[in-house]
Amino acid sequence: MPFPRLKLAAAALTTSIACSTAMLAPPSARLIEPEMIELQAGQVTYPPAGDFMRAGKPVKAPLKTTHFARGLQIMKHQVTQAEYWKCVEDRRCPSVVLPGPASADQPIVGVSWRDAEAYAVWYSGKAGKHYRLPTDEEWAFAAGSHFRDEGWPDIDDSDPARRWLARYESEFADEPTDKTPRTVGSFGANENGLLDIAGNVWEWTDTCLARVGIRDSGEQMVQTTNCGVRVVEGRHRTYVTDFIRDARSGGCAVGKPPTNLGFRLVRGD
Amino acid sequence: MTSLTKAMITRRTAIIGAASATLVTPMPVAAHDLALERENVEPVAPPFVHPHEQATKQKPKIIAFRMETQEKETVIDDEGTKLQAMCFNGSIPGPMMVVHEGDYLELTLVNPATNSTPHNIDFHAATGGLGGGTLTLISPGEQVVLRWKATRPGVFVYHCAPGGLMTPWHVVSGMSGAVMVLPRDGLKDGDGKPLHYDRIYYIGENDFYVPRDEKGKFKSYGSPGEAYADTVKVMQTLTPTHVVFNGRAGALTGKAALTANVGDTVLIVHSQANRDSRPHLIGGHGDYVWETGKFSNRPETDLETWLIRGGSAGAALYTFRQPGIYAYLTHNLIEAVLLGATAHFKIEGKWDDDLMMQVKPPGPIAALSK
Numbered sequence: 001m002p003f004p005r006l007k008l009a010a011a012a013l014t015t016s017i018a019c020s021t022a023m024l025a026p027p028s029a030r031l032i033e034p035e036m037i038e039l040q041a042g043q044v045t046y047p048p049a050g051d052f053m054r055a056g057k058p059v060k061a062p063l064k065t066t067h068f069a070r071g072l073q074i075m076k077h078q079v080t081q082a083e084y085w086k087c088v089e090d091r092r093c094p095s096v097v098l099p100g101p102a103s104a105d106q107p108i109v110g111v112s113w114r115d116a117e118a119y120a121v122w123y124s125g126k127a128g129k130h131y132r133l134p135t136d137e138e139w140a141f142a143a144g145s146h147f148r149d150e151g152w153p154d155i156d157d158s159d160p161a162r163r164w165l166a167r168y169e170s171e172f173a174d175e176p177t178d179k180t181p182r183t184v185g186s187f188g189a190n191e192n193g194l195l196d197i198a199g200n201v202w203e204w205t206d207t208c209l210a211r212v213g214i215r216d217s218g219e220q221m222v223q224t225t226n227c228g229v230r231v232v233e234g235r236h237r238t239y240v241t242d243f244i245r246d247a248r249s250g251g252c253a254v255g256k257p258p259t260n261l262g263f264r265l266v267r268g269d
Numbered sequence: 270m271t272s273l274t275k276a277m278i279t280r281r282t283a284i285i286g287a288a289s290a291t292l293v294t295p296m297p298v299a300a301h302d303l304a305l306e307r308e309n310v311e312p313v314a315p316p317f318v319h320p321h322e323q324a325t326k327q328k329p330k331i332i333a334f335r336m337e338t339q340e341k342e343t344v345i346d347d348e349g350t351k352l353q354a355m356c357f358n359g360s361i362p363g364p365m366m367v368v369h370e371g372d373y374l375e376l377t378l379v380n381p382a383t384n385s386t387p388h389n390i391d392f393h394a395a396t397g398g399l400g401g402g403t404l405t406l407i408s409p410g411e412q413v414v415l416r417w418k419a420t421r422p423g424v425f426v427y428h429c430a431p432g433g434l435m436t437p438w439h440v441v442s443g444m445s446g447a448v449m450v451l452p453r454d455g456l457k458d459g460d461g462k463p464l465h466y467d468r469i470y471y472i473g474e475n476d477f478y479v480p481r482d483e484k485g486k487f488k489s490y491g492s493p494g495e496a497y498a499d500t501v502k503v504m505q506t507l508t509p510t511h512v513v514f515n516g517r518a519g520a521l522t523g524k525a526a527l528t529a530n531v532g533d534t535v536l537i538v539h540s541q542a543n544r545d546s547r548p549h550l551i552g553g554h555g556d557y558v559w560e561t562g563k564f565s566n567r568p569e570t571d572l573e574t575w576l577i578r579g580g581s582a583g584a585a586l587y588t589f590r591q592p593g594i595y596a597y598l599t600h601n602l603i604e605a606v607l608l609g610a611t612a613h614f615k616i617e618g619k620w621d622d623d624l625m626m627q628v629k630p631p632g633p634i635a636a637l638s639k
Contacts, residue, residue, distance in 0.1 A: 056630040159620040160627070161592035168594045168615065172523035179347060211631060223632050248347075256523065259347075 033127060034083065035076040036267065037142070037193050043067045044141040047149045049231040049239075050210040052220075058163060061149070062214065066137045073267035074134060074142045077184045077195040078107035078203065084119060092122035096245060106181045107201050109260035113230045113242035116204045116263040123265065130268030136207035136231045138266055146190045146197040149237050171236060171256040179259045202234030202247070202258035209239050234258055303373065307331045312364035315446075315515055316470040316527060316612075318538075321367040323465055324455030329371040331416070336363065337379040338388040338429070338444070340493055345477055345511055346518040346609060351489040352477055353496040354516075355388070355429065355442040361516030362473025362540060363427070363446025368419045369453045375416040376401075382410035385494055387431050388439070392417060393580070394425035394448045402430040419450040423563035424582035428542045434501065437543065441478055441504060442493065443516065445542035447471060447582045452564055456536075456586070458557060459567035464586060466536035470527050472548075472612060474541040474577070474599070475516065476509035509544070511609050512599065518609030521597075531592050531618025540582035546610070548585065549574040549600035552593070553614075555585040574600045591625065592618040 047061035082104035087093035096110045111119075116133055124131045140147045150167065179200060187199030208227035212220050232240045232247070238258060240247050247257040308330050313319040336358040343354040343361070357363025368374050374395075380388050387408050391400035395417035398404050405413045429444035430436045456464040479487045480499035487510070490496035503510065514521050521527055529535050534556075539548050557568035560575045562583040569575075577583045589595075595614040598605035605611045 051631075053630050056627075058630075159592070161616075161618075161620045164593045165615065165617065168526075168613075172526075178349075180349070213632070 034079070036073045037076045039068070039072040039074065039142060039192055041067075041069050041071045042141065044137060044147075046137070046140045046147060049136045049149075049205075049207055049237060050212050052212045052214060054214040055216075057158075058160075059214065061212075062218075062220075064137075066141070068138075068141055070269075072134075072138055072141060074138070074194065075264040075266070076193060078201055078262045078264045079116075079119060080104060080184060081106055081108045083123075084108035084111070087119050087122045090122060090126075093118045103181075103183070105183050107184060107196065107260075107262045109181050109201055109262045110245045111204075111261055111263065112245045113204045113240070115245070119263075120265055124268075131265040132268050133204055133206040133263060134266045136205045136233065136237075139203065139205050139233045142192055142194055142266075143197045143233065144191050144194075146194075147233075148198065148235065181260060181262075198235045200235075201260045201262040202232045202238070204240075204261065204263040205231045205233055207231040232258055232261065303331060305329060305331050305373065307333055307375075309333045309335075310366070312336055312358050312366065314358070314360040314364060315362055315473055316521060318365050318367060318449075318469045318471050321451075322369075323451065324463070325369050325451075325453055329369070329373070331373045331375050332366070332368045333375040333377070334364075334366050335377040335379065337381055338384060339381070340384045340386070342489075343443070344517060345479070345513060348487075350479055350487040350511070352479060353442065353490050353493040355386075355439055355444045355493060356516075357390070357427075357429075357444060357446050361443035361475060362471070363444070365447045365449060365471040365538065367449045367451065369451050370419055370422045371453060372419050372450075373416050374419055374448065375414065376405075377412060377414045378405050378407060379412040380407040380409050384409040385492060386435075388429050388444070389431055390415070390427055391430040392425065392427045392448060394419060394421060394423070394427070394450055396420060399430065400427075406431060419448075421563065422450045422452045422565055423559065423561075424449045424538050424540070424584050425562065426540050426542045426580060426582050437504060438497065438501065440542050441476060441500075441509075443475060445475070445540065446473065447538060447540040449538060449584075450564075456557075456564060456568075459570070464557060464568075465534060466586060467533040468529055469536040469538065471538045471540075472514050472521065472597070473516075474512065474514055474539065474544075474546050474610060476541075476544045477511040477513065478503035478506075478508075479510045481510075509604075509608065512544075512546075512604040513609040514612050518611075521612035523613075526594075526613040526615045527597075528615050528617075529589055531589055531616060533616075534586060534588040535614075537585045537587070537597070538582060539577050539585070541577045541579055544579040546577045546579075547574050547600045548577060548583075549598060550585075550587065550614070551596040551598070552591065553587055553589065553595055556588055557586040559584045589614070589616045589618070590621060592616045592620055 043065055045063050045065040048064050052059050052061045088095050120132050185195045187196040189195050190197045208225050209229040210222050211224045213223050214220055229239050230242050232238050310319050312334055339359050340355050342351050345352045387406055389402050389406040391402040395401050401415045405415050407413050425448045427446050429439040480503050482488050555572035558572045558575050559568050560583050598611040
């Protein structure tokens with residue numbers, strides 16, 4: 001079997017994404033492989049995604065350090081409309097409604113986690129290498145100084161409203177961003193050379209929403225995991241149901257949702 | 270020509286005729302006929318309201334306002350959809366004007382020469398003359414002064430009503446606002462006990478009908494006139510493309526969220542000049558609600574959702590008891606979320622565990638004990 005790891009990844013999916021044909025198709029000679037950034041071995045210290053609780057009260061996630069002994073290969077730019085459209089033409093990705101006139105050199109937006117996953121499976125088959133969505137910590141590692149979590153300050157946890165207010169302030173702290181997708185590179189590069197991190201397109205990760213309890217000893221216990229909701233990263237971190245393409249209609253009554261949903265892929269191990 | 274068309278034209282000619290008469294022989298401003306004190310009030314853009322007494326010991330006065338009609342392109346959602354708006358004093362909704370029962374409201378209405386169409390104003394609170402509409406129709410480059418006596422306490426809509434199809438078109442282009450006529454001795458509950466507010470917010474709701482192109486994208490136009498024919502077609506569907514508070518989706522959220530503190534009593538005045546709405550404060554209530562907006566009636570108490578009838582304003586008094594973020598929306602949730610009719614209240618203060626607490630945090634489902 002040419003791509004055993006991909007098969008494992010696909011088998012783990014709960015969604016019914018057809019992938020076997022794409023996997024067996026010979027790599028297309030015409031396929032343009034997007035530029036990859038090769039991050040050297042390193043580490044990231046960051047507050048992981050999820051709902052953390054201590055003694056039954058929500059708390060900010062304790063910082064966690066993860067080592068990337070073998071570095072990380074990640075797409076320099078978000079998957080573009082032109083790239084995604086090849087998958088649509090191959091009938092492996094659903095056609096999506098673009099917010100404006102089609103433009104090949106703009107990131108694809110308005111895609112759900114399921115769409116992004118379908119693209120990863122299709123693209124892996126075409127390229128003959130395993131590509132997948134990054135985990136949340138891989139995204140944080142690659143985003144570097146552009147990484148921002150939910151921005152919840154440590155506050156008096158006996159008063160739940162203070163947390164809600166802090167979150168609201170944090171989400172609206174940014175000046176409003178124009179929602180119109182821009183040409184790749186318009187939001188500049190971070191110190192790792194990745195383009196458009198935390199621009200106006202949020203990116204799907206593969207990380208599921210987890211609820212984590214912290215014991216007095218500091219030991220963490222994952223209590224429940226919900227893979228129907230995935231972590232989305234961008235100007236702030238958020239959690240979006242996997243079939244949502246436009247997060248503006250997938251949010252709660254209060255708070256600011258991502259302006260656009262897109263993605264980039266990493267090389268599988 | 271049908272008799273209806275004939276009637277419309279006849280009426281329109283009459284109205285234009287009246288406007289011309291005003292132009293030729295300017296009516297004397299009659300305010301000096303009244304030996305009353307005058308007070309000039311600067312209108313304030315919503316959601317805020319100009320300073321005013323809640324109850325007054327003063328004698329009735331002439332409260333004078335000046336407003337310009339304005340035609341301008343305005344953005345009505347986060348996607349940048351543009352509306353060829355028409356509005357009073359530059360804001361959607363127009364400013365809320367507050368007087369007391371027995372006062373005289375005097376309005377100088379200005380139609381700047383830069384505008385393209387006639388405008389007027391119909392005050393639902395006023396008596397006679399189509400609410401003032403027949404006496405205020407002015408062409409670009411004109412102004413008019415109208416005075417009317419505030420005889421009925423309550424919150425009332427005002428809107429532009431130039432006649433025929435022009436009226437709904439001007440209204441759904443943004444030309445409406447509200448007047449509040451307070452009882453001289455202030456608001457009262459059903460037992461006659463005085464009610465006060467620490468803050469007042471005026472929320473004007475609009476339904477907009479923006480035409481789309483053949484690909485389904487919202488169209489933009491160079492002027493109200495160019496937008497007119499397409500807009501009327503969308504209006505005829507009775508299905509708005511936008512239902513928003515204060516002129517655009519998100520106008521009262523984020524940094525523009527309405528603010529108050531725990532313990533503050535807030536009067537929320539809500540107007541809708543064209544279409545029914547059902548305000549609801551998520552996590553709060555209407556302690557005292559004048560659903561139909563008229564203060565001589567007993568306010569209803571402890572409401573969850575109330576109805577603002579199209580063409581009316583209502584008022585809800587609420588004392589915030591818990592801090593946090595509240596959504597104030599129309600409880601047609603599709604309109605609130607997809608079409609834009611959501612505002613936020615940001616309330617600071619101390620949480621009250623007695624009113625609500627999470628007894629057990631979310632976690633795995635526990636086995637039932639036998």
